Amino acid sequence: MNPELDSVLEDLKAFVDGELSPERAKVVQAAIDQNLSLRQEVEFMKTLSGEIKSSSVEPSPKGLEETLSKVRKPVFFLPLWSRYVAAAACGVFMIGLFGQMVFQPGSSGGSETSAIASKTSGPMAGKSADIAPSESESKGETSAGHEEKPAPTAGGEGLDSSVSSPPAKESDVFARRTETNKPKYKTRTQSPPQTGSGTRGSARYVTPPPTVKEGSRHVIRNANMGIKVKDVQKAVSDTTTQVMAMGGIVDSSNYTASDETSGATVQFSVPEKNFNAILDTLRKMGRVIKDQINSQDVTHEIADGDGRINALADEEANLISELSRTRDSYTRLEIRQRLSNVRQEIESIKEQNKATRGLAAMSSVTVEFQKTDSLDNQNSGWIDETTKGASGLLGFFGRVFGVGLIYTVMLAPVWLPIVAIAWWLKRKSKVS
Amino acid sequence: MEGRIDLAKRGDRAALEELVREHYARVYRFCARRIGDDWAADATQETFVTMQKTLKNFKRASTLDTWLLGIAHNHCRNLARKKGKEFQATETWLSQLADRQSHSVIDREALKAAMAQLSDEHREVVLLHEVEELRYADIAEILGVPEGTVKSRLHHAFLNLRRWLNES
Numbered sequence: 001m002n003p004e005l006d007s008v009l010e011d012l013k014a015f016v017d018g019e020l021s022p023e024r025a026k027v028v029q030a031a032i033d034q035n036l037s038l039r040q041e042v043e044f045m046k047t048l049s050g051e052i053k054s055s056s057v058e059p060s061p062k063g064l065e066e067t068l069s070k071v072r073k074p075v076f077f078l079p080l081w082s083r084y085v086a087a088a089a090c091g092v093f094m095i096g097l098f099g100q101m102v103f104q105p106g107s108s109g110g111s112e113t114s115a116i117a118s119k120t121s122g123p124m125a126g127k128s129a130d131i132a133p134s135e136s137e138s139k140g141e142t143s144a145g146h147e148e149k150p151a152p153t154a155g156g157e158g159l160d161s162s163v164s165s166p167p168a169k170e171s172d173v174f175a176r177r178t179e180t181n182k183p184k185y186k187t188r189t190q191s192p193p194q195t196g197s198g199t200r201g202s203a204r205y206v207t208p209p210p211t212v213k214e215g216s217r218h219v220i221r222n223a224n225m226g227i228k229v230k231d232v233q234k235a236v237s238d239t240t241t242q243v244m245a246m247g248g249i250v251d252s253s254n255y256t257a258s259d260e261t262s263g264a265t266v267q268f269s270v271p272e273k274n275f276n277a278i279l280d281t282l283r284k285m286g287r288v289i290k291d292q293i294n295s296q297d298v299t300h301e302i303a304d305g306d307g308r309i310n311a312l313a314d315e316e317a318n319l320i321s322e323l324s325r326t327r328d329s330y331t332r333l334e335i336r337q338r339l340s341n342v343r344q345e346i347e348s349i350k351e352q353n354k355a356t357r358g359l360a361a362m363s364s365v366t367v368e369f370q371k372t373d374s375l376d377n378q379n380s381g382w383i384d385e386t387t388k389g390a391s392g393l394l395g396f397f398g399r400v401f402g403v404g405l406i407y408t409v410m411l412a413p414v415w416l417p418i419v420a421i422a423w424w425l426k427r428k429s430k431v432s
Numbered sequence: 433m434e435g436r437i438d439l440a441k442r443g444d445r446a447a448l449e450e451l452v453r454e455h456y457a458r459v460y461r462f463c464a465r466r467i468g469d470d471w472a473a474d475a476t477q478e479t480f481v482t483m484q485k486t487l488k489n490f491k492r493a494s495t496l497d498t499w500l501l502g503i504a505h506n507h508c509r510n511l512a513r514k515k516g517k518e519f520q521a522t523e524t525w526l527s528q529l530a531d532r533q534s535h536s537v538i539d540r541e542a543l544k545a546a547m548a549q550l551s552d553e554h555r556e557v558v559l560l561h562e563v564e565e566l567r568y569a570d571i572a573e574i575l576g577v578p579e580g581t582v583k584s585r586l587h588h589a590f591l592n593l594r595r596w597l598n599e600s
Binding site: 044 | 445448449452453457465469472473474476477480481484540543558561562563565584586587594597
């Protein structure tokens with residue numbers, strides 16, 4: 001075949017349709033003039049085009065009025081890219097929420113709460129001397145007070161200062177980690193107590209420390225409550241009566257009154273077994289504005305003490321044996337001295353363990369009573385409670401939304417290019 | 433014309449209605465030849481609703497007519513897919529070709545058979561060029577392919593038609 005002729009043949013249809021450039025049309029025209037078969041081809045194409053054109057259907061248009069009425073209405077139209085962006089943003093938002101819920105350190109359940117509670121008090125056993133005072137404070141430990149100044153069996157003095165004002169940082173962590181875990185335990189915590197201050201800051205829901213199996217563990221529990229009552233004196237009297245009926249004792253009581261307000265702070269030591277029942281009783285005395293419970297697991301401390309006593313007892317026996325065998329006066333004197341030290345240490349540890357057991361047997365409860373304002377009466381309590389509950393829930397959803405939003409925005413450099421590429425590919429495929 | 437488009441872009445309802453009236457018949461016939469008379473009204477309506485929504489994106493790279501036919505082409509294809517109908521069904525226009533009685537040089541039945549044998553791509557360009565009387569550039573715009581591809585497809589479509597008509 002002639003390449004030139006092939007080229008002309010390829011352009012023949014375009015020539016017939018008038019789609020060639022003038023220069024190319026001249027070349028094709030010259031070829032047609034010189035070639036009969038090309039002329040016949042052109043004639044055929046024209047005939048075929050004419051046949052198709054003349055035979056094309058001409059349907060009568062219908063539905064013009066409906067279309068007009070449709071376009072008369074204003075429309076709201078989102079561009080295609082916005083749908084991609086919205087879908088991707090939603091996806092990232094959901095991933096963010098899911099990730100937050102699944103991978104957040106405090107979301108693994110109640111055991112986390114237990115771990116935190118133990119962590120706060122666990123290292124206490126026999127290690128207080130190794131921890132600097134500032135470090136001990138920052139961890140919220142109460143061991144120093146206990147070891148240096150063991151409280152009497154029924155007493156609570158040793159606990160008072162440490163329990164009533166726990167370190168805010170630890171408390172915040174505790175509250176944050178526990179508030180999403182067990183919402184059914186709705187107790188509230190506030191800033192550290194200030195007698196008579198009447199603080200009514202924003203309350204937060206926290207989970208009480210885990211219940212410890214009786215007999216197997218030794219836990220020192222402390223509660224700090226704020227209650228608004230109509231009559232402070234009556235409330236103090238009733239509370240004292242009820243707590244004492246349940247085996248508790250009053251450690252201290254402080255009543256203050258002025259023209260405008262009155263308040264009282266009472267500190268009880270209550271048997272561990274009645275701790276929860278006494279708290280329930282107190283909660284019914286009025287409107288609870290503060291409800292804070294701390295617990296400290298001292299099981300390890302006691303076990304450690306027992307172990308040390310056993311070791312020292314062995315050493316004591318060895319020294320006695322050695323003493324009986326030794327005849328040298330100087331050596332006997334030295335052994336006696338060591339024996340005396342060992343016995344002193346044994347007694348000291350025994351006393352410490354006894355004191356700690358006593359603390360675990362009796363829990364401390366501090367209650368601050370405040371007089372209810374004239375307008376802030378008992379009947380409006382449920383409204384206040386509901387409002388606070390709702391605002392807490394709103395805050396929760398706000399935080400959830402915020403978390404999702406932050407994920408979406410922060411991960412924008414990742415997902416936006418992907419969306420842009422997907423959109424571009426979609427457009428490209430549509431065009432092709 | 434240009435004035436009406438600008439007015440319609442700015443939200444002038446009257447100008448928009450005039451554009452619809454002016455192009456309705458052309459778009460309707462275009463749709464009817466692709467998906468049949470039954471669904472042509474729906475496809476045409478969708479085309480003009482889309483025009484209303486996206487007229488501000490019309491950059492005048494082509495004529496409004498071509499732009500509308502491009503939209504209609506996509507709507508017809510989507511509608512055909514949705515309704516399970518054949519796009520550019522042969523019955524829609526080949527049967528009409530056979531029904532027409534005129535002074536014909538080419539045997540209509542043979543032409544119908546030859547057209548039916550064409551590939552979809554070839555039949556598409558034949559339809560757009562011969563029936564819709566669109567220029568190559570407009571066809572390229574509607575189909576989203578280079579102009580050279582349109583030219584090539586048309587050339588081969590006619591070569592095939594000639595061969596099959598000769599055989600018959």
